[in-house]
Amino acid sequence: MAATRQAHTVWEGDLFKGTGTVTFDSSGIGEYAVSWPARTEEANGKTSPEELIAAAQSSCYNMAFSNVLAKAGTPPTRLNTKAEVTFVPGEGITRIHLTVQGEVPGMDEADFVKAAEEGKANCPVSNALAGTTITLSASLV
Numbered sequence: 001m002a003a004t005r006q007a008h009t010v011w012e013g014d015l016f017k018g019t020g021t022v023t024f025d026s027s028g029i030g031e032y033a034v035s036w037p038a039r040t041e042e043a044n045g046k047t048s049p050e051e052l053i054a055a056a057q058s059s060c061y062n063m064a065f066s067n068v069l070a071k072a073g074t075p076p077t078r079l080n081t082k083a084e085v086t087f088v089p090g091e092g093i094t095r096i097h098l099t100v101q102g103e104v105p106g107m108d109e110a111d112f113v114k115a116a117e118e119g120k121a122n123c124p125v126s127n128a129l130a131g132t133t134i135t136l137s138a139s140l141v
Helices: 036-040 049-071 109-122 124-128
Strands: 007-012 019-024 030-035 078-088 092-103 133-140
Touching: 030 036, 049 078, 049 092, 049 109, 049 124, 092 109, 109 133
Parallel strands: 092 133
Antiparallel strands: 007 019, 019 030, 078 092
């Protein structure tokens, strides 16, 4: 069964001085301000496409990784994943780095790292962003 989610953004002004608001239509969780300075300098209470990608990447990755672990018979107690999306003006998104720490009873570090890579390979967001280098650091807590 396919699922389609929606968000929209209204932008006013030019790239450098303009501002926008991104609205999460499907979930209704809110509206968030976006701007060029929030994208390239300090966030100052606003978000950016890269932060939204980081949120999508970290949540999707945890779902995919938890599934890999459960199928191996070692479901996680907890996974904590940070996604860092790097944006370079004039070049675009140049890399994504995932850092995952997990609590997985009965699993050693080597197997955890191997499963973490499998989770990355099976993550739909990672696959959608395949044109970007995605690196991973994984460790047990």
